Amino acid sequence: MKRFQWGMIGGGKGAFIGGAHRVAAKIANSFELVGGVFDIDFERAKEFAAQENIDLKRVYPDIDSFIRGELSLPATDRITVVTIVTPNYLHYDHAKKLLRNGFHVICEKPVTLTSAEALELKELVEKNKLVFALTHTYTGYPMVREMKRRIEAGDIGSLQRVDAQYLQGWINPIIHGGEAKLAVWRLDPKVAGISSCMGDIGVHAFNMIEYATGLKVKKVLAVLNALKPENPLDLDGNVLLGFDENLTGVIRSSQIATGEENNLQISVYGTTGGFHWEQENPNVLKMFHEGAPYEIITPGYGYLTPFAQESHVLPPGHPEGIYEAFGNLYKGAAKAIRGEETVPGQFPGIDDGVRGMLFIESAVKSNTEGNVWVSL
């Protein structure tokens, strides 16, 4: 199958998540990295490109020259899809320019700094009929997809409680260590946005809840914690979630949960059963039953839903992980760009981006206004 000419903004030498995108694209087998604005430092971008065997003519110093350069090429030779893996404050400007000029976009979360910006991107995606994939990575795991399909099928009855946590501890030594914190862009509101903890990881838990349950959170009540008065952004928080009457939930999230690594978990309980899934043990899905022992569901079997089966390539017992989950989003985006039929939940899109920004804004507002309920 023909591969898309693919570009990246950010993600060069030393970047955290750019490399995972390249592995994901490789797994999806539909993308050929041929150019981009790989780094804020042009010289380092060229070094990176040379290492990757990328033609230096397709390495650009900024987004405007990228667009000019690519549009000057015949349509068949041009990059058609671009991944944005820069720090948060750049997503909106880069995505807007790319969408206005006809490029499909794969973008990191949080999609923008505000919901108004996210809504503008949504309008552009729809107007220009382009694909926009948002990399809420964890939705690509086969056991998350199995849980989603089984909840949709009514396998645990009507939902009555949702509980998600996302606990990390990596900011703890930085926040207690003084100067080093200046180098962490996630703690700078101009770069990260109005929230650190909820904006960086709480939003993944929020997306996981809406993805797995298919429900929309209607209101939130947040208690956020910046730990020290001089910190402008939250590092920890608990957010109550209101859905319809008789269904509530909670997101507990922290970047100062000392010693925690990447502890995202979700539990969903219905009238007849429940599910529990953990990111650090992603190939195990626990299914609870009223009055009977719980089941352990694992990937690779023919009895799973087709969506979970297509999301795990190897036979049972061959663990697949974060890269394959990421790859599943790239596979979905590739299908959509080719105009092939995609199934619901194949990859998060701009609507998830808008919802995520509404969550972040509402949680911060709730906290600022004295821990009151705020509608999304």
Ligand SMILES: NC(=O)c1ccc[n+]([C@@H]2O[C@H](COP(=O)([O-])OP(=O)(O)OC[C@H]3O[C@@H](n4cnc5c(N)ncnc54)[C@H](O)[C@@H]3O)[C@@H](O)[C@H]2O)c1
């Ligand atoms: N989906 C996930 O699970 C996940 C995980 C980690 C990070 N992220 C998101 O990915 C994004 C990047 O995070 P990171 O941790 O990789 O950051 P990083 O600081 O490690 O890397 C950022 C990259 O962007 C480049 N960059 C900065 N300004 C630029 C500019 N003006 N033009 C071009 N490139 C520029 C930097 O040189 C660097 O290569 C963030 O939005 C973050 O929230 C998502």
